[in-house]
Amino acid sequence: MERNFKKDVKSLDDVFAFLDEEMGELRISPEAAYAINLAVEELFTNMVKYGVGSVDDISLSLTREKNRLTIQLVDHGVGMFDPMSADEIDTSIPLEQRKIGGLGIHLVRNMVDDIQYSYADGCSTITVIKNLEH
Amino acid sequence: MFSIAVNDDGEILIAGRFDASQVDVADAVFMKVTSTTRVNFQGLDYISSAGLGILLKTQKRLAESGHSLILTRMNKLVRDVFRIARFDLVFRIEEDA
Numbered sequence: 001m002e003r004n005f006k007k008d009v010k011s012l013d014d015v016f017a018f019l020d021e022e023m024g025e026l027r028i029s030p031e032a033a034y035a036i037n038l039a040v041e042e043l044f045t046n047m048v049k050y051g052v053g054s055v056d057d058i059s060l061s062l063t064r065e066k067n068r069l070t071i072q073l074v075d076h077g078v079g080m081f082d083p084m085s086a087d088e089i090d091t092s093i094p095l096e097q098r099k100i101g102g103l104g105i106h107l108v109r110n111m112v113d114d115i116q117y118s119y120a121d122g123c124s125t126i127t128v129i130k131n132l133e134h
Numbered sequence: 135m136f137s138i139a140v141n142d143d144g145e146i147l148i149a150g151r152f153d154a155s156q157v158d159v160a161d162a163v164f165m166k167v168t169s170t171t172r173v174n175f176q177g178l179d180y181i182s183s184a185g186l187g188i189l190l191k192t193q194k195r196l197a198e199s200g201h202s203l204i205l206t207r208m209n210k211l212v213r214d215v216f217r218i219a220r221f222d223l224v225f226r227i228e229e230d231a
Binding site: 009012013016038041045091092098100103104107110 | 151153154155180182183184186187190191193194197211214215218219220223224
């Protein structure tokens, strides 16, 4: 199932409503659902933040094949920007040196099983894989 | 839905889903905090890096005057996000008795 969302952080309510509906039908556990919600939010807000130059919608789709859930976000009409190319943040440093930049991607990397970025014909596509227990 | 309130004891109560669209609402409350304050997570189902950012910013500001946030009653899924972010090194998180 695929749906398009306006490239705006205010779309998040609609994004979560779509995810809730889809994951309910796909019988996803609360733990996996949390990870998927978080991955989609972080990647969607990255596209809102960095996908400038285009007001086209962001497409979001979920597909389950056995114990593997594939989530795909496509940002249309933008330049190439791979959020996963950023260096891993250092989470061991003291409070005064901690920064919020990069934290979202750190969380995504640690909560899903695979993330792939591709770019073609002005479209940035991020594909996330989450393996499910059941 | 996200909600944030301050009770008569000065404790901040947060509930629902603390995502990137709620940053301004939450920041307006946390900006007013000037001393050590408890934040009750009992009704909070979800937090992302946007919510963590507000908490981190507040903690850094309070630390300059020797104060801090004390986080309480977190559910397991939210607690896991704090652990992955290693925010358990940055905040005092009270476990339920």
